[in-house]
Structures are given as structure tokens and as C-alpha cells.
Amino acid sequence: MTEIDLDLSRYQLGWHDDVDYVFKPRRGLDEAIVREMSGMKGEPEWMLKRRLKSLRAFEKRPMPNWGGDMSEIYFDDIYYYIKPTDHQVDEWDDLPDAIKNTYEKLGIPEAERKYLAGVTAQFESEVVFHRNREDLEQLGIIFCDMDTALREYPELVKQYFGTVIPLNDNKFSALNSAVWSGGSFIYVPKGVKVDMPLQAYFRINTQNMGQFERTLIIADEGSEVHYIEGCSAPVYTSDSLHSAVVEIVIKPSARVTYTTIQNWSNNVFNLVTKRARVEAEGHMEWIDGNIGSRLTMKYPGCTLVGPKASGEVLSVAYAGPGQHQDTGAKMVHAAPETTSKVVSKSISKDGGRTSYRGLVHVDDGAYGCKSHVQCDALILDDDSVSDTYPYMEVGSKDAVIGHEATVSKIADEQLFYLQSRGLSEEQAMSMVVNGFIEPITRTLPMEYAVEWSRLIELQMEGSVG
């Protein structure tokens, strides 16, 4: 038996750059902090009011009594707002060296320069590096960070902000609405199709610093856009909180794909609210990969409000030692002939726990709806745990709603076959696991798919025992 103790976050991304922060307010959260934050950002009055209202909602709401163990989130021990540099920069070369180094280690420059479109790299709470491709601007696409959007397109932001996820939707969306900072804003005009995916990298880089980015994507009629969000964070000893809110507005016949690769270090609580509002014949696709964090609770949702709207969630979760991935999907069919599909694959190993938690709701009178949910779980050893909690609420008569789930270990026959072809047991396991999640990997852009397969391979090292 070979035990190679490999922890990915330590193995590959376990560095920590020292960055001088311009402003570092105290820990904890109260009205003064929110006012100070809003004032420093020079926000309009309505946003400040909203933040304060959200803060009250956050304070009032109890902690959720379901999902993972959140007893070690100490809200008073978190920095709610940090500004990494004193102003935003337009050129890559203008970035402080320490920040650039961090990105170098993530391999961003090569990947981006070769393949990718506009870059919004989120370092700490605010976007420090941001470059719009000229042709995006020519098409009328707005792609900037949320704070900039609030300054430059206040009307647009005011019209849509908080319309998909109300500020008091849940405790963590209320928290985010009170202290949000950074995140992306995208507006795609009518009929415009963006060929290249837009992407942003996120990174938490201060001990006990919560990151509360806020993303709003508006896809106007008949438009198409693919947004990619990738996360990685260095390892720290004390716990961090990441609580983002992502709202997507899909106008009739528009299509949005939102891809997330989440690889927070194993001390981060990742409690994220993501939801799309899909109008007639629109389509939303969430592709969600969760490999890092201590606890992730994330249930990307689609509220299908227009006839023939459709939603899809493809998710992969990997839970290693000490990790709990509580992920799933939420599909609300509020209009006739809407369809949804959820495919969830999870792998738990070395005491990790994966949970699928999902809801399919069909309103009374939403005739002709179809939904299918499929959850497959692999448990790689005796210590690991897998749960499935699907909820189905069906009001209309002719809705066709299905759910199926299987939980198993890797079949001995598969391992035997591969080993008889000369692969080591470890290689064989890694290959089976990669095959298991292939339906989702193949939907990723090429370089993400490669990175994802590699991450899985790394996690699988030392799995034979």
C-alpha cells in the first residue's frame, strides 16, 4: 500500500504573496463599516440604503440549520472590505509585481493571451486588472467590474440589481447585498453573440478576509454569451468566507452559459447564491465544478418565467479530506412548456463528503413542463460519505418529472480491465474517475477541460490503498 499524501492546494497553489493594502478597515460588521465602504466607493444613495436594509435582514435571519457545518464561521472576525491598490490599472505591466506573480503562478497570461477574450481579474475585493477587448466595445458589450458599472451605468444597474435574487433571499445573499464589492457586470445588447468566452479569475489573499463579489449579467433579446469564473486561493490557517451573489437576466431567446471552476483552499467557506431569470425561449446553462473549499453550499438555479424557457445545470463535485461539497440545483418552472435538466456527478475520497441537494418545482398551471435530474456519486473509500437530497414539487398535471441517482464505488472489473492493459492501479482509478465526469468535462472550453482533468488526476494520486 502506497500512501502519497497530496493535497492539491498545498501542492500547487500553496503560496502567499505579501501585498501592501492601501486601506485595511477593522474586522467585523456594523452599520458604520457599511456606510464607510459605500462612501469610499462614492456610491449613490439608493445603493447605500439597499446595503443598510440588507444588513438588517442579515442580522435578523437565523443561520441555516441544514447543509454543512457552519459553526466555525465567525462573522466578527472577518474583514468586510479591502482595497488592494489605490486605483485600477489598464495595462498588465502597471500591476504591482506581487499581484502579477500570483497570476503568473496561476498560469493566466499564457492561457489568456492565446485564447481568451476580455479579462477581469479579481484580486481581493476589487477588480485591479481589467481590459476590455476593443471589439467587445464595438459590439456594444459592457464588460467591467461591478463598482465601475455602478458609477458609469447607474441606470442599468439600478434597473436589474437584486431583481433575480432579492436581498433577503437567504442569510448569505443578505450579507453579500450589504457588503458586496467587486465582481463582474456584463451587458450584451440585442442579437449580439459573443464568440469567445469572457472570464475572470478570483482570488482571496488575506487571512480572514471575506470576499463578497457581486456579478450581474444581462443578456438582451436573442444574444449569447459564455462567462467563465475560475477561483483559486492560497492556503491559510484560519478560515475565510466567500459569499458571492450571481444574478443573470436572460431576455427572450437569449442564451447564457456560466462556467465556474471553484478551487478555493481547504479552509474557505464557500456559500454562494446563483440564480438566473429566464424569459421566453431563453436558455441558461450552469456548469459548475467544485474541487476546493472546506464547505461549499451552492445551488445554481433557474427561474423559468417565460414559455419554452429552459435551464440546465451540469455539476461536478470532489470532496477530499475535511471537505464537504453540498451542491445541487434549483429549477423553478413558472411558465408553460419549460424544460430543465440537471446532471450532477460527485466523487468523495479520504473522508470527504459530497451532497446533492436540489429542487424541481412546477407551478400550478405550468403545463407541458419536463425536467430530468440525474445524480451519480462515486465513493472511493470507506471513510467518505455521499448524500442525495432531491426535492420534487409538482403542481401541474402533465408535467413529466424524473429523478434518478446511483451511488457506487469503482467497479473491480473496470480496474482489472485497465490494469490488464498495463496501467497501474492508480492510473486506472484516475482514468475511471475522469471517464465518470466526462459528460461535464467535455462541455468546458479546452484549456479548462485540460486543467480540470489534471486537477482530478492530482487528487487521485495516492488513492490506492
Next chain:
Amino acid sequence: MFSTLTLPSPDAALPPVPDWLASCRADALRRLHDAAPPNSAAEEWRYSDVDDVELESVAFGAGPGPSVRVEGPALDGVTVGAASEFDGPAADSVAQALASTLDDGDPISLVSLVGLSDPLVIDVAPGRTVAEPIRVTIPVGDGIGAHTAAVVVRAGANSDVEVVVSSDGDDVESLEIVRIVVDVASAARVRIAEVCNVGSRVRRISSVVGRVERDASLSIAHAALGGAATRTRFDARLVGRGASGDLRAVYLGTGDQRHDLRTFQRHEAPDTSSNLVFKGALDGRSRAVYTGLIHVGHDARGTNATQSNRIIKLSDDTWAESVPNLEIHHNDVRCAHASAVGPIDEDQRFYLESRGVPPEVAERLVVAGFFEEVLGAFDRSGEGAALRSTVNERLGAGA
């Protein structure tokens, strides 16, 4: 159902029963006072109607003697008697069987013991195969308050027995709380067939709790047809290596009926297997909730478990919720669940109609075929035919 629950105080005078039974009840009552009241905000009660059942008038049984009847002649190797007739170690073991199945998270299980007058105990001697099913009838209360009844079935090692439980009585407004506790010793085989076809004004809360030891098997078949509202809980605890459990149920909702079904398949030992097949058809304005859990413990290597709940919706005003859950703590398992909610298959309907079958009959035929997988389990005890015609009649009567 229990928002207005008021309980007797722990030292309230209860009807005379043997001390051990009284202390069993007092214990349950204390726990009930400590337990959180049912609340629709809690996950356990999320989909249940917890607003319109009043328990302040739980009828605490009139005294010794089971409120449950057993039909048929005495059988060799089978002892049937009221729990109050037991004393010494025999009484202790009954008390233990009753207490071991309580769940503080489920106040109903506690209420069922608090209000219990005198359980009926059926003991089957080890090695004994009982050829004829034992028929138990639970009379529906007289309409005054809630009415509780319990049956304890204990099958000795390597015995074989079938118990048919049915509820019987007038259609009066009443609340029935029924608890069936089954202890299956090693290599024994027990089948419980429960037919719930009470009147349309009866509300019924029942649970069937089974503990299955090494190489033993427990099959439960349940038909929820009548009643204004039913909540039925099934627990199959597989505690011995090689134990198996089979849970089947049909539920038919018409009018304003509500069916609430809750299942637990607990695998606590290696090489255990369980299979669950639930089928429901909803017509009128009926509602159904299914919540199930397969739990595979750390020691349950080689578990094989399946769980499937399927619902046909016959009318637009029905509402169905299905929550089939899995919690798996071991990797060497095979576990699958499936759940589906949908209308009658159009192809099947078309086929029948093209053969000249009138639409409403076609619908009934499809439902009958859909239910057959479960109703077949009632044939052995001879209940099948009656159930089929009941289903047919109720569907024919329309919503």
C-alpha cells in the same frame, strides 16, 4: 397537524395499567414535553399539514385489554395477548421493543405511546412456520378524540409468519394513531400486509417499525386508499448481517385526500439489502408527499439498496411532492433511487382507446396495471382481489 397540541401534564392520572407500561408511557410523555413541536419550518414537517389536527383530546385508553382484535382460531406456536398480561422479563422485553422504536424527532411516535391503552403482542415461536396469515383488525375510534392502538409482532428465530392488519369501522370524524412494531429474529421471515381503507372523514397517523436480524427478512406491503388524511411512516432497520427489507405501497388520492408517506431504510450491518417500491395515483384535488431516506452506516459493507417512488397525476388540481434521499457512509455499496411524477402515458391511453376502450376506463386500466407491482404482494394473504376492486371503484367514482 399539531399546532394546537396540548398535553396532559406528566403526572396526570392515566388509566390503570401495569406499572411497567405506565412507566413506559410516562417516559414517552416526558420526552414529548421536551420534544420540539411539529412545525412546518422544520425539515421533518416541511410538506405536512401541521395545522388542523388537534391532539388535546387524545383518548387515553379505557383500561387493560387491547383495542385490537385478532380473527381466526388459535394457532399452534403463536401466542397472542394483551401486553398488560405480561410481567417480569417478558414485560421488560415488550417495553424494550416499544421504547427502542421511539424517535424524539418525531413527536407522533411519542404520542402513539403516550396515549396507548394496551398493545397487542403476537409472539411466534422459533422455527414455527405459520401457514395461515394472522388477521388483525384495528377498530376505528368512536369519533371522540384521538384513538391509539399498537401491535407488537415478535418472530422467533427461523419462523415464518404473515400478519394482515386492517382498519375497520364507521366513517366518523376521528384521528387514529396506529403503531406496529416488528421484531424479526435471525433467519425469520415476516410479512406485514396493511390495508388502510377507512372512511373519508378519518385521519390516520401510523407507523410500521421493523428491526431485522441476521439473515432475516421483513416485507411490508401497505395500501393507503381511504381516509381524509394519512401520514404513514415505515422504518426498516437492518441490524444483522444479511438482513433484508422489502417495502411496497400503493396510495390512491381522490377528492381532497392527503397522503403523507415517510420511509427509512437503515442499513446497519454488512451485506444487507432493501428494496422500496411506492406507487401513487392522484385524482381530484388530492395531495401526496413522499419523503424517503436510505441510510447506509459505516459498517454496512456490501449493502444493496433501491428506492423508487412513482406518481401518476390524473387531474390538474393535484399536488405531488417527492423527496427520495440517500445518505451513504460506505463505498462498497450499490444504491440507487428513482422518482418520477407524470401524467398517464399517452401511448398507452391511445392504444387502449384505439381498441375501443372508453377513455375513463382506459385511465383506470392503466392505473390498475401501474399498481399491479405492489398489489401482487397482497395476493398471498388473499387481500389482492378486494383491493383491486376498491381501487377500481374509487377511480370510477371520480373526484
